[in-house]
């Protein structure tokens with residue numbers, strides 16, 4: 001795995017930066033699709049991992065969550081409004097737009113149910129990061145913010161890659177994978193105001209260009 005910031009590591013994925021998983025101190029953030037289980041567990045071998053937190057309950061983030069939590073005997077945490085979908089993954093597809101791509105992802109990537117041990121909401125603390133409520137891409141989407149070194153882990157509020165083509169670049173998540181694009185855009189604009197020095201995305205490489213991030217979000221309609 002690759003060090004991104006103090007105590008923040010990005011696990012290797014395939015293709016690189018395609019679907020990101022981060023180890024933040026002793027908390028695993030996101031768990032890619034159910035097909036990534038062995039790759040994640042292999043990289044965590046010998047590391048201290050005491051909890052698993054989700055940015056949001058979508059198939060490419062909770063796919064391996066159940067298997068990883070079982071294998072490591074660690075609790076699963078997620079945003080309050082996504083907890084029902086983590087515990088009943090049939091809700092994941094139901095809450096997505098009816099677009100065929102969203103429904104295909106739901107069928108192909110969704111992992112099994114797992115009990116949520118702790119629900120996260122604005123102001124909670126996870127591994128030295130503050131939880132921010134950033135709904136829109138999912139109802140209970142959260143981001144993790146560490147003001148001390150301005151590190152932001154934002155899930156899919158913004159992508160740094162086109163998730164369909166793999167071409168790098170900042171963009172809002174696809175509207176057909178986002179139940180409430182207007183709300184998500186407002187959440188994204190809020191994150192731009194933080195002026196982070198490094199941004200970790202669910203999709204795409206980490207970004208250290210604060211100006212690029214801030215300007216992209218400031219230019220979006222409110």
Ligand SMILES: [Zn+2]
Pocket residue numbers: 058060061156202203
């Ligand atoms: Zn995603």
